[in-house]
Amino acid sequence: MTERHAEDEPVEQDSPTGGDETTEEQLDADNPVEEDTLKTLDPDAPPA
Template sequence: MDREREDENRHAPTPDASDPDSPTGGDESTEERLDADNPVEEDTLKALDPDDSPA
C-alpha cells in the first residue's frame, strides 16, 4: 500500500518554475514558511521573490 502512495507522489504535478506567478519554493505553503536567518539569506529570498521588482 505504501508503495502505491509513493508512486502517486512521484508523478504528482509540479508547479512550472518559469511561470512568473509561481510562488517561491514551489507552492504557497512553502513560500509562507521561508524565513531568513541572516542577511545573506534575506538577499537570496528577495532575489527569488517573483512579486519583488528587480533592482
C-alpha cells in the same frame, strides 16, 4: 492556429515565493544574506 506567448498571458498578482504557498511559508531567513537571497527568489519583486 494562433501562436501564444508568455507575455500575452495575464500576470498573476502576489505570486508566492518559491512557487507555492506551502513553500513560501517554510522559507525563513536566519540572517541578512538569506533575506537578500529570498528577495531575489520573490517573483513579484522588481529586477535589480
